[in-house]
Amino acid sequence: MEDKFARRMSSVHRSFIREILKVTADPSIISFAGGLPNPECFPYEAISEAARRALADKPVNALQYSTTEGDPELRAWIAERYFTRMGLRLEPDDILITTGSQQCVDLVAKVFLDKGDAVVLERPAYLGAIQSFSVFEPTFRTIPLHTDGPDLAALESLLDQGPAKLFYAVPNFQNPSGMSYSLEKRQAVAELCLRRDLLFVEDDPYGELRFKGEHLPSVYTFTKGRSILMGSFSKIATPGFRIGWIVASGGVRDALIRVKQASDLHTPSLTQRIMIELLKHYDMDAHIAMIRERYGKQSRVMVDAIQRHFPEGVTISDPEGGMFLWVTLPEGYSSMKLIDKAVERKVAFVPGKPFYVEEGRGENTLRLNFSNASEEMIEEGVSRLGSALREFLGQ
Ligand SMILES: Cc1ncc(COP(=O)(O)O)c(C=O)c1O
Incomplete structure (x- = not known):
């Protein structure tokens, strides 16, 4: 076969x-x-208690088919957390729940990439994203990642040679290199991507895991919403839930919802409900x-x-x-x-x-x-x- x-x-x-x-x-x-x-x-015990709560009293919402967008309570929690963490004002409707942030990469690739389109990657780059994008047969172009972030002169000259659709990046504690963008690089990369009409796709599963230095805002906060931001519960709760999200609005959000619907209808209602119960009754901070x-x-x-x-x-x-x-x-x-x-x-x-x-x-x-x-x-x-x-x- x-x-x-x-x-x-x-x-x-x-x-x-x-x-x-x-x-x-x-x-x-x-x-x-x-x-x-x-x-x-x-948090084994807290999850077990959250699961008990989510399943108490014949919970239709935990067991029935649900909306592709994801549970409104979960989206509201995520939106609120962006505000408390980095002053970013988002509506719950700006969030789309996904089956892990790995699915975000797949959905973004489905929405934006035609065969042969150029995708810019950091060098080195997250292997799971290389794999996800590869399905859509793009051409990869890469720019070096330094200790303070990507080499923006290299990005400019790469774009001078020809257009690219998107720049996929992990600005916080990158997998694999552990490198992070400085505040100046975050601002500069946002400015460059807007000026050169390059879609910045920001994958941020590790942002909450800073153990040294000062917490820095996402690049998304500097693009005024004209980029894509992804997040995940995998590293702050457990990866077994398979819950992530994409911040996107307008037509992009609509397109992402359509391709997600075609992929898996929605992320499991049960794990979303358990996660909500966990967030409500457990001290996540x-x-x-x-x-x-x-x-x-x-x-x-x-x-x-x-x-x-x-x-x-x-x-x-x-x-x-x-x-x-x-x-x-x-x-x-x-x-x-x-x-x-x-x-x-x-x-x-x-x-x-x-x-x-x-x-x-x-x-x-x-x-x-x-x-x-x-x-x-x-x-x-x-x-x-x-x-x-x-x-x-x-x-
Ligand atoms: C940069 C990056 N993006 C996405 C993922 C996938 O995470 P998730 O469990 O949210 O699908 C990982 C997992 O290690 C990762 O390192």
Whole structure:
């Protein structure tokens, strides 16, 4: 039957991360490879209580088909939170509930991309977005991501060479690099995208997870609504709910609703109702503060262990939030080769190469996840990786 596949399937590849996760199923391996939140941070009891409430008294609204837009109470909570977090005034009708923020990427691609359209990505870029966009056969163009955000001169010159439909970006604690945009870059990227008529698509599942520095407003606040903003409950509650959202209004919102309807009618009513009960009866601020503190500590433990165990010439990012740390090996060394040595020593990471769409880029980079390992495991895993690195680099 494979001979009947659509042509587009040849450009959609299996996620390399899923392949690595198979290796890390071995419990003796310390894995910094996945991108998972820490399950010790899941509010199990509060969710169980919220589920009981959501299902009490024959709840038609939790079990019946529902609207594509999503539950109005949930949309009202999200709109209110944007106001308290960053002074952004939104109506509940500006929010569309999605099945995780991964679905946002798919819906945006469906609405905006024709085959061959140019999509601008950060370099490196979120693998799940590369995969989602690939289904629609765009051409990818990339711009370097620096410690304060994207290289805007590179973006200008790329646009001088030809138009692009959209710029997909993760300005807060990016997956995979952990980098964040400075306030100045947020303003500048908004100005550039408006001036050059480039749709800015802002994916923000990690924004609430800042453990260092000052909280910064979304790029969306500087485009005055002329861009797209996405969010998710995956990293602040649990990913198992599969609830995310898109902020969009007018014709764009209408188009997104139409493609979502065609995809899955709506995000499950039951998980939306449970989430609402959780938000109403549980102290989410205290919960998110707990996650921030924990990830902050885990990130510090990892950075500190790296400073003691990694050899000269290997550099790392200094994440201010999120779940990832980015490692750069000296030029000429491939992390695709290092991974075998690391797995021999029972430690795993994700090589950087799959986060680059161009051949030959990112060979000497790798991603480490610090959210889903205890402090003891981080110390031990970094020590194992350090000895793999020393052997690999001949030091
Ligand atoms: C940048 C980015 N966007 C989207 C997602 C998907 O998240 P969700 O669980 O909300 O679908 C992830 C998941 O890791 C991510 O890192």
